[in-house]
Amino acid sequence: SQQGEEDPQALSIQEGENATMNCSYKTSINNLQWYRQNSGRGLVHLILIRSNEREKHSGRLRVTLDTSKKSSSLLITASRAADTASYFCATDSWGKLQFGAGTQVVVTP
Amino acid sequence: EAGVTQSPTHLIKTRGQQATLRCSPISGHTSVYWYQQALGLGLQFLLWYDEGEERNRGNFPPRFSGRQFPNYSSELNVNALELEDSALYLCASSLRQGTLSGANVLTFGAGSRLTVL
Numbered sequence: 104s105q106q107g108e109e110d111p112q113a114l115s116i117q118e119g120e121n122a123t124m125n126c127s128y129k130t131s132i133n134n135l136q137w138y139r140q141n142s143g144r145g146l147v148h149l150i151l152i153r154s155n156e157r158e159k160h161s162g163r164l165r166v167t168l169d170t171s172k173k174s175s176s177l178l179i180t181a182s183r184a185a186d187t188a189s190y191f192c193a194t195d196s197w198g199k200l201q202f203g204a205g206t207q208v209v210v211t212p
Numbered sequence: 213e214a215g216v217t218q219s220p221t222h223l224i225k226t227r228g229q230q231a232t233l234r235c236s237p238i239s240g241h242t243s244v245y246w247y248q249q250a251l252g253l254g255l256q257f258l259l260w261y262d263e264g265e266e267r268n269r270g271n272f273p274p275r276f277s278g279r280q281f282p283n284y285s286s287e288l289n290v291n292a293l294e295l296e297d298s299a300l301y302l303c304a305s306s307l308r309q310g311t312l313s314g315a316n317v318l319t320f321g322a323g324s325r326l327t328v329l
Contacts, residue, residue, distance in 0.1 A: 133315065134315050136317065136318075138318075138320075143249075143300060143323075144322055144323065145216070145302060145304075145320030145321050145322045145323055146255075146302070146304075146318070146320045147320070148317050148318060148319070151315055151317060153315070191254065191255065193318075195315060195316055198243075198260065198262075198267060198268070198316060199257065199260060199267075199268045200245065200257070200316055200318060201257050202247070202254050202255040202257070203254055204253060204254035205254050
């Protein structure tokens with residue numbers, strides 16, 4: 104079973120636009136992480152936000168976390184064709200990391 | 213520094229056979245995680261090993277098993293293969309065991325694609 108659920112399942116945007124995806128989860132967490140996967144390969148860690156943080160930035164990435172609503176969002180600003188990938192949220196419940204089903208993002212030139 | 217390595221890259225088996233997948237973590241990492249990713253789906257948590265012990269297990273039948281060796285490498289065994297076991301099996305390693313103050317950031321291997329015919 105999935106701990107997190109991403110929304111939307113798929114997103115198609117043009118280069119330069121912003122991409123926003125959301126993640127909802129069910130149980131208490133220690134932290135929440137976002138990963139990217141290109142074409143069925145291994146996942147790459149993007150950013151981590153702890154349960155006592157509300158917002159975090161890393162380059163063109165902005166992550167928010169609302170523990171009262173059990174939800175998080177990932178914003179990619181000024182998207183590029185190279186951002187085309189699947190994005191997954193992962194909830195860390197003291198060591199056990201569970202992933203959502205992912206959001207597939209396609210960025211067209 | 214070598215990343216997480218998985219072998220084999222591809223494996224083709226028939227129903228009822230056994231499959232063994234291997235994973236070598238990043239040097240210094242003690243935790244190894246296994247995930248199953250069926251085509252077009254998310255990652256399903258399989259197993260978590262740390263310091264040679266199984267720490268947690270996902271909702272999979274007992275024919276999915278594994279172990280972690282003293283050098284922290286790990287092996288995933290799938291017995292009595294079924295068609296629905298066809299998937300990408302991803303291994304990841306991390307430096308720290310989950311604690312209240314720590315955080316597990318996973319480094320993934322490229323995966324082993326298992327096809328069951």
